[in-house]
Amino acid sequence: MKKIRTYGDAALQVKALPIAVIDEKIRNLASDLIETMLKSDGVGLAATQVGKKLRVVALNVPAPKRSQTQSALSPGEITLLPLMPIVLVNPEILAFSPFEASKEEGCLSVPGIYAPVSRPVSVKLKASLPDGTPVSCDCGGLLARAIQHEIDHLDGILFVQRLGMESLAKIQDRLKALSEKKEKS
Numbered sequence: 001m002k003k004i005r006t007y008g009d010a011a012l013q014v015k016a017l018p019i020a021v022i023d024e025k026i027r028n029l030a031s032d033l034i035e036t037m038l039k040s041d042g043v044g045l046a047a048t049q050v051g052k053k054l055r056v057v058a059l060n061v062p063a064p065k066r067s068q069t070q071s072a073l074s075p076g077e078i079t080l081l082p083l084m085p086i087v088l089v090n091p092e093i094l095a096f097s098p099f100e101a102s103k104e105e106g107c108l109s110v111p112g113i114y115a116p117v118s119r120p121v122s123v124k125l126k127a128s129l130p131d132g133t134p135v136s137c138d139c140g141g142l143l144a145r146a147i148q149h150e151i152d153h154l155d156g157i158l159f160v161q162r163l164g165m166e167s168l169a170k171i172q173d174r175l176k177a178l179s180e181k182k183e184k185s
């Protein structure tokens with residue numbers, strides 16, 4: 001279990017570097033990320049959040065319940081949801097849907113704070129699995145949102161930086177409290 005960096009920690013603003021070779025060190029980071037994410041009840045965790053400047057993310061996106069499946073699953077959900085929890089190495093978005101949707105997000109690095117974020121509804125993902133298998137697929141649903149949220153972490157971006165002025169205003173005081181708590185620690 002790794003320590004998760006929280007809002008106000010400068011490590012969260014660092015841009016992570018691509019991985020040239022998937023070696024034992026990367027596979028160890030992969031299992032640390034999965035362990036830390038599962039123990040923290042997260043649906044996603046980026047290496048940036050545990051202070052590692054490497055382009056690796058873990059995901060544990062649940063399959064949608066039958067009753068909430070309003071639309072067909074995307075090819076990416078069909079491929080990746082049965083593999084959860086998974087780690088993606090060098091994840092990249094090759095294309096974004098022109099259509100956006102706003103949904104509530106949270107983040108293990110911004111504990112207890114949730115706000116609606118507008119994002120493209122689907123993305124074309126390219127990545128490698130820790131065994132070296134390449135994946136390339138169109139992802140929708142919560143999976144598309146989680147991929148975008150986690151790749152943002154690798155670029156040093158937090159979901160609170162993507163909020164509209166109204167939503168940001170509502171959480172400003174709690175964000176300030178989080179970063180002040182950090183300064184004192």
Ligand code: QAP
Nearest residue numbers: 042043044105106107108111112113146
């Ligand atoms: C990113 O977020 C995400 O505040 C992953 O007290 C968010 O796992 C992907 C969490 C929205 C898709 C949609 C947050 C746990 C977990 C908290 C998380 C908390 C405990 C957040």
Ligand code: CO
Nearest residue numbers: 106107108109
């Ligand atoms: Co996050």
